Amino acid sequence: MIGVLSKENEAPIVEEFFQLFKTPWEFYAPGRDYDVLLSNQNEVLGEDFKLRVIYGSNISHFDLGRKISIQSKYRRAFVDYKGTEIPIYGNLLTFEGEGEPILKVKGGSEVAGLKIERSEKKIILLGYNLFEEIYFLLSVGQPVGNASTPTLEAHISLLRNLITDAGIPLVEIPPAPAGYDFITCLSHDIDFLGIRNHKLDQTMLGFLYRASIGSLSGVFKKKLPVNKLIKNWKAILNLPFVYAGLSKDFWHQIDKYTEIEKDTKSTFFLIPFKDQPGDNIPKHNARRRATKYDISNMDGIAKKLVEKGFEIGVHGIDAWHSLEKSRQELNQIVEFCKGQEIGVRIHWLCLNNNSYQILEEAGFTYDSTFGYNDAVGYRGGTVQVFKPLNTKNLLEIPLHIQDTALFYPRRMNLSEGKAMEWCEKLIQNAKSFGGVLTILWHDRSLAPERLWGDFYINLLEEIKGNKVWFATAGEIVSWFRRRREVTFENVEIDNNKIKLSFKYEYDRLGQTKEPFVFVRIYHPKLRKSNEQNSLLPGSGYMDIPLKGKTSYEINLNALNP
Known part of the structure; x- marks a missing residue:
């Protein structure tokens, strides 16, 4: 289970993020047991978590009494994670001091993410506010220059990796139907x-220009093959017959x-x-x-x-x-x-x-x-x-x-x-x-x-x-509505077995509603890996389609004798 400690006004963004990264989570409640705490605040440093991931784009978000200092502050920069560049649209802090670097500013040696290990506990410091980034992406959107980067998916993959690399099992409902890649x-x-609706207007004149001079220019620039030039010129010659109703409107x-x-x-x-x-x-x-x-x-x-x-x-x-x-x-x-x-x-x-x-x-x-x-x-x-x-x-x-x-x-x-x-x-x-x-x-x-x-x-x-x-x-x-409606009622995972129970409307996710939603389980004992995407973890996973059944018990020892 992930506990999330965020600002009150970030609650809708957090909720939508965990519909996209659909894994068991809740807003942090004092005294509850969490494998992972995800936060941009410092109030609960003394509690017992296997992994704490701290996102923050301001100096006040970090307790710097750990032999760590803030080195620089950027506005709109790229970070590098295992060779993948991720744009950061808000503030970005870089660190100096104790810990293993896991994120670096693109093109330099400055560190934007640190992993600190103490006994069996791990703390990750990341120099940006995840939920501010998600808000920007889903409301304003990326500039054209970054259009080729699936930035939100990279944020999800990074967080997933941090959890599984820490040896913590993870349950997730992926955003694709069972048996399909996408x-x-x-x-x-x-x-x-x-075109018959356009006579001597700008649309018709534009067509004539592009089909004639534009096509010829395309051939000279080697962007248009000659056979397409011929087709376009034939269309020009055919245009009077189209207007007369003697030829099909192409x-x-x-x-x-x-x-x-x-x-x-x-x-x-x-x-x-x-x-x-x-x-x-x-x-x-x-x-x-x-x-x-x-x-x-x-x-x-x-x-x-x-x-x-x-x-x-x-x-x-x-x-x-x-x-x-x-x-x-x-x-x-x-x-x-x-x-x-x-x-x-x-x-x-x-x-x-x-x-x-x-x-x-x-x-x-x-x-x-x-x-x-x-x-x-x-x-x-x-x-x-x-x-x-x-x-x-x-x-x-x-x-x-x-x-x-x-x-x-x-x-x-x-x-x-x-x-x-x-x-x-x-x-x-x-x-x-x-x-x-x-x-x-x-x-x-x-x-x-x-x-x-x-x-x-x-x-x-x-x-x-x-x-x-x-x-x-x-x-x-x-x-996607059916996927969103699935909720995790109970998740129990140890080194030997996994118990899962879900809540969803059987009639909408039952046997007659293919393609099915499915659950993916990451566990160190599982040996299936994803070779397509370096951002996905290598600890292994197994998939279970949800075909109306609401509870599962998996014996890991039986899977890996």
Whole structure:
């Protein structure tokens, strides 16, 4: 059991952190027995803990009467843990004196983490406030420059390692279903629904420029193959026939997506009201945010998508800042939401400090806006579905990979080869940490002038090379809710046996609710190791799916005779 001693105002952050690092814990109570005390205060130094982990970004957080002194104080720095760089967004202290260095400031010899051993007791000093870091990640988010780092997962892995390296058994419910490496959420923001709706407007003129001069420039820069140049020029020549209704609208690609994803399924986010750019858009070209279609133009298409097992969500316009408009936008699409979850992703990924509360009060149960327009990676530093602070029920599916971020000239502007390298890194992180990999591929990205369809198919094949559960956004949110609802009733672990009991709703986690949540047990006597991720401990673990049973007793001697 972990006891947590934190500031009173940090309680919601602590609670959410331990939904992500789902292991037995409670707020510190004097007189209770804890294997591990996690604190940013010094009030209980005399009590008996196997391991005490002290996080602190201010000098007052540490008792310096241990032959240890504060060396430096940084603001926004990187620390190195076993070759992994972790960004620290708040204050960072470095130490000098007694103890074994376990964290160092990037590129130097200054020590930001110390391990002190006294008899059978261990004390870890870390020069930052963990819960301030978690708050920043889940509210503000990482700058684009650090997008490639799953920072929150690194914090979890570091803490897990500190516990298991101290020889302390650990029970955890990982953020992936039993039998799978990770989850993949495929999604599509429908912004245009056809070029036929755009005649002599900026969208049409932009297409003509990019398909002609832009394609030629891409060939000269060796970023576009000649065969795609030819396809784009053919599309230009075909455009009059599209407008005349004599040729298929090549920007209408929903049927193609359902063909590609017939075995995986995805979520389509649809615009609720056409010709509305929305309010409070802080960009000079805000008028271009308005679309020429809305859900009323897609009634039959939306029904067929739902019948085939795909999901419909709201591609919000003003839902992010107006409760009244949020309710109106939800009502436009609610008839197509057959499941318990009703989701939204805001057009242009607009969010402010009040957005989550507004979306929740309007009736949405999940959002998938928290990501980058101009990068791929981890804005929240996490692969996990999380509950935004100051909400009660709404969950956030973080966005990780967006097509336009990869390929647009004013964004990452990558070749397909380099783009795949970036995506492979995120796939490997998902394989290591579990959680969900969320992908956004826009409606017209399969078509001229983008022609990113082959890349998308290759990306899916790369993902399918792992043990992956593909699911709609709503199904993924429901699974993470089931995981969140599991509570540890009793955990007893010694050197010979393990007794576990859980509390959860059988009907929601029982035999009929695959894929199952599972529990992972780390114990020095277990000999299975994780070779994929150097941040995971090598003491070994075993996994037990929760299939309706609420108590387990494991004889460790029988496992390792």
